Amino acid sequence: MQENNEGYKEVDLLVLGGGAAGMTTALVAALEGLDVLLAEKTDQVGGTMSTSAGTIWIPGNQQSREAGYQDTVDAARVYLDALIGTPDDTGIREVYLRTAPEMVEYLRRRSDVQFAPCGKHPDYRDMAGAAVAGRGLAPVTFDGRLLGKDFERVRPPIPEFMVLGGMMAGKSDIPRLINRFRSVSDFLYSGGLFLRYLKDRLRYSRGTRVVMGNALAARLYYSLKKNGVPVLFETQAESLFREDGRVxxxxxxxAGRSLRVRARRGVVIATGGYGHDAELRRRCMPAPTPPYSLACAANTGDGIRLGLQSDGAIRPETQGPGAFWTPVSVLRRPDGSKGLFPHLSLDRAKPGLIAVNGAGRRFVNEADSYHDFVEGIYASHKSVPTMPAYLVCEADFVRRYGLGAVYPGTTDLSRAERSGYLVVAPTLQELARRIQVPEPAFAETVRRYNEMARLGTDLEFGKGGSELNRFNGDPEQKPNPCLRPIEHGPFVALAVWPAEIGTSTGLVSDADGQVLDGQGRPVGGLYVAGNDMASIMMGTYPGPGTTLGPALTFGYRVARHAAGVSAATRKQSSTVSMA
Known part of the structure; x- marks a missing residue:
């Protein structure tokens, strides 16, 4: 990196944003021999990735095949074509399907970014080409101590995803922690986690055993450091400049001063989307605009605006609802701040829970994906107030499975009730009054649901009818793992609202991440990846890792294109079978 003392630097590639796409782009570019500079707006890397589940959706990946899970790119193509419903005219979906397994193998061979098969983790719709297992990959648990003091540079997960104020627990850890007093093996396992955490807190602000999206963020950052990629923290791009017609x-x-960076191979926009920009939310999202966002607070549309100012284009009308959705509940943290808990998979699919709208009626299959659940909220809200909707169950359901930020095993709900997080009532009639829905309609809704639960078939919305539903249900509940009557008080209700886990409307690009103008021509020297890039999923949500899979894949393609690695060379260098 060339620099002088007058606020000027020159590099091969300048990457704006230290999230999943930005760090992947910077890492691969460095591995391909480029001189790279990464500029991050905040004082930590990771962005929204750090608070996510961290799964990536990679059809036909090598790791799953090695583990015995059969999947093909051809089947995934059939699935995406059926789900999205429009032709892949640009070929960008095909490029994703062909490149994603190659990207994972590249990172496995050349970096510390490592994934393991999720095993059974069904696609979110039962359609032609859908897979029950093999497409999801999860980041391998990472030891944050390897980063030393720079571990504090990794954005932490949300507090509600940690126990004891700072210990992360993955999905596989939760049953063992809950059952720690029921078996010797679970007690020893849990004790080991607690002991590790206590040692960590002597040196760090939180536990260093990191999982899920936090592990992916830490692994990317660790790989950047090992490859000598400089990261400028608390650095924001104010404008782009051109030379000879190109960016x-x-x-x-x-650090309070202006810095002019010339990038010989180009500038990469990867600033995380527009989750916290009110104007772009109104422009790109459906009405009413969701009041909440799970995106990193620094995702304020900076990159998209830079792209638009440089002749790039966005097309909200072709990108579906503008975001990838999840229902969230709103809680007040001990420090008085407001928190959002995403209802992804741990409660809605379990037996003995329904969701009702302002008319006291069910409106959706509660066990469907988080994205589809919010689509149901919007469909219902067109005729009946459904923002918020209410999740309704027995207090015993909360003890068994938990509800939102209330952990499984909780028998005393008074604290959550006093804080306003839960509504608890001795009878269904009283619960209806407290959540202000019509009592007769609500009573009939529960009666009808109970009748179907005893039969084991949801004749209204099909809860328990799909692979995804059953996967997230309770296998011990027969005959339907997602249905159990709601009949014994006290009864509980929890308000949930639509929010996004990532935006999907972004700058239009080609298959190598080159930003396109309004006429479909590349804007020379300007790339985009991640949530700043128009999603290839066109507003649909095929399976776990729908945002992170493309973020890493197109970050990889951007870096290789900037490094001058041709498509032919990429094909020859790939050792992955795509059949």
Whole structure:
């Protein structure tokens, strides 16, 4: 990296944003021999990835095949074509399907970014080409101590995803922690986690055994450090500049001073989307605009605006609802701040829970994916107030499975009730009054649901009818793992609202991440990846890792394109069978 003392630097590639796409782009570019600079707006890397589940959706990946799970790119193509419902005219979906397994293998061979098969983790719709297992990959648990003091540079998960104020627990850890007093093996396992955590807190602000999206963020950052990629923290791009008709660099604001960075191979926009920009939310999302967002607070549309100012284009009308959705409940944390808990998979599919709208009626299959659940909220809200909707269950359900931020095993709900998080009532009639839904309609809804639960078949919305439903249900509940009557008080209700886990409307690009203008021509020297890039999923949500899979894959393609690795060379260098 060439620099002088007058606020000027020159590099091969300038990457704006230290999230999944930005760090992947910077890492691969460095591995391909480029001189790279990564500029991150905040004082930590990771962005929204750090608070996510961290799964990536990679059809036909080598790791799953090695583990015995059979899947093909051809089947995934059939699935995406059926789900999205429009032709892949640009070929960008095909490029994703062909490149994603190659990207995973590249990172496995050349970095510390490592994934393991999720095993059974069904696609979110039962359609032609859908898979029950093999497409989901999860980041391998990471030891944050390897980063030393720089572990504090990794954005932590949300507090509600940690126990004891700072210990992360993955999905596989939860049953063992809950059952720690029921078996010797679970007690020893849990004790080991607690002991590790206590040792960590002597040196770190939180536990260093990191999982899920936090592990992916830490692994990417660790790989960047090992490859000598400089990261400028608290650095924001104020504008881009051109030379000879192409984007040639950016004017940054870093450490209180201006810094002009010339980028010989180009500038990469990867700033995380527009989750916290009110204007772009109104422009790109359906009405009413969701009041909440799970995106990193620094995702304010900076990159998209830079792209638009440089002749790039966005097309909200072709990108579906503008975001990838999840229902969230709103809680007040001990420090008085507001928290959002995403209802992804741990409660809605379990037997003995329904969701009702303002008319006291069910409106959706509660066990469907988080994205489809919110689509149901929007469909219902067109005729009946459904923001918020209410999850309804027995207090015993909360003891068995937990509800939102209330952990399984909780028998005393008074604290959650006093804080306003839960509504608890001795009878269904009283619960209806407290959540202000019509009592007769609500009573009939529960009666009808109970009748179907005893039969084991949801004749209204099909809860328990899909692979995904059953996967997230309770296998001990027969005959339907997602249905149990709601009849014994006290009864509980929890308000949930629509929110996004990532935006999907973004800058239009080609298959190598080159930003396109309004006429479909590449804007020279300007790339995009991640949630700043128009999603290839066109507003649909095929399975776990729908945002992170493309973020890493197109970050990989951007870096290789900037490094001058041709498509032919990529094909020859790939050792992955795509059949």
């Amino acid at each position: 040639a660099g950016a004017l940054l604001r870093s």
